[in-house]
Amino acid sequence: MKPESTVMHIDVNSAFLSWHTAYYKQMGIENDFLEKPTVIGGNEKKRHGIVLAKSIPAKKSGVKTGQSLMEAKIACPNLEIIYPRYDVYVKASKSLREFLKTYTPDVDVFSIDECFLNFTDKNKNYEKLAYEIKNTIKKNFGYTVNVGISTNKLLAKQASEFEKPDKIHTLYKEEIKTKLWPLDVSELFMIGRRTAPKLKKLGISTIGDLANCDYNLLIASLKSHGKLIYDYAWGIDNSIFREEHDIKGIGNGSTISFDVEERQVAYKIIMSLCENVGIRLRKENKLCKVVSIGIKSKDFKYSIKQKKINYYTSSTEEIIETAKYLFDVLWDQSPIRHMNVRVSDLIDRKNKQINFFEKENALEKEKLDEAIDKIREKYGSYSIIKASYLDSGIEPVMGGYPSEEYPDMKSIL
Numbered sequence: 001m002k003p004e005s006t007v008m009h010i011d012v013n014s015a016f017l018s019w020h021t022a023y024y025k026q027m028g029i030e031n032d033f034l035e036k037p038t039v040i041g042g043n044e045k046k047r048h049g050i051v052l053a054k055s056i057p058a059k060k061s062g063v064k065t066g067q068s069l070m071e072a073k074i075a076c077p078n079l080e081i082i083y084p085r086y087d088v089y090v091k092a093s094k095s096l097r098e099f100l101k102t103y104t105p106d107v108d109v110f111s112i113d114e115c116f117l118n119f120t121d122k123n124k125n126y127e128k129l130a131y132e133i134k135n136t137i138k139k140n141f142g143y144t145v146n147v148g149i150s151t152n153k154l155l156a157k158q159a160s161e162f163e164k165p166d167k168i169h170t171l172y173k174e175e176i177k178t179k180l181w182p183l184d185v186s187e188l189f190m191i192g193r194r195t196a197p198k199l200k201k202l203g204i205s206t207i208g209d210l211a212n213c214d215y216n217l218l219i220a221s222l223k224s225h226g227k228l229i230y231d232y233a234w235g236i237d238n239s240i241f242r243e244e245h246d247i248k249g250i251g252n253g254s255t256i257s258f259d260v261e262e263r264q265v266a267y268k269i270i271m272s273l274c275e276n277v278g279i280r281l282r283k284e285n286k287l288c289k290v291v292s293i294g295i296k297s298k299d300f301k302y303s304i305k306q307k308k309i310n311y312y313t314s315s316t317e318e319i320i321e322t323a324k325y326l327f328d329v330l331w332d333q334s335p336i337r338h339m340n341v342r343v344s345d346l347i348d349r350k351n352k353q354i355n356f357f358e359k360e361n362a363l364e365k366e367k368l369d370e371a372i373d374k375i376r377e378k379y380g381s382y383s384i385i386k387a388s389y390l391d392s393g394i395e396p397v398m399g400g401y402p403s404e405e406y407p408d409m410k411s412i413l
């Protein structure tokens, strides 16, 4: 049997705002966004401008994540709005990960601001180590984290959610009843805005209620999701955490600030969405076989279509070609408000087999993509752009970072 391990969950407190503050500090500007009513949000003038992250003072004024920036301004007139700098956040996230790897090679990334650390040495004092990690991050990087400690990922994550910021918490199996069960059921991982009301209807209001509920009734109402959250209430960590690295698909979408009525404009948006999908696919060392596209029209009609390619690929150009083809099949000329592209049926690059159907210059294309990725990583998304984007007002690479793993990070148009 595998020796029982210790898991730490590291969660950056108010990540975007913390990183933004640290970034300013690096440039010699003292501006603590966490201390003032601040939000990170998209462009205020455009329709999709929403609150992506908020400071505690902003929260106290009634500002909510996901709210439109206009609503937020009404709730808090002296609100400061900062435009997101995904490049800065991605860099900050990477350097944190590198730092954490000095403690254990076994670091699993959960989202841009959350990591799991796995330890197997039974004789170590992990609370002491957690304090060392937390305090070193504060000293060297200039922001705070919460650390949750337990024996599995689920419990470690729940533990880091307890009191914030700058805190260490444990949640061992024997602490579940006292620390986890009294909490509102919505505090449990994987219980979202839709599930919580359903549970309330079943008379389940705390995590303890869930752990001790009528199991058959729960399953009848919530099916397999019921089983999952029931296990979670008992601290049983199952599939979701184990499979989180085995991503099923990579998607990118954007709500557009104007109605798209021309095919050429739609193509540009598709290309831009695909650029980011391609970059992420290659970063994950994956190849895809299925491309799908979704279109939401002005009157909110949503249609989706997918196509299987004859071989596995990570070429941006292949993805673009397929997405454009799908668009032509799908589009009924009605004005478009939202579009998304997704690739799925993924395999690891190392499992690739030479395929008869593959286009002749596939290898060169792959090399070109790799070279472009490298330049963009070093000099930013704008360093290489397709000529058609110049002066088009459309972002050449939409979406800063995995939106699927981190749904708050919507792409910007």
Ligand SMILES: [Mg+2]
Pocket (backbone or CB within 6 Å): 011, 012, 013, 014, 015, 113
């Ligand atoms: Mg966080």
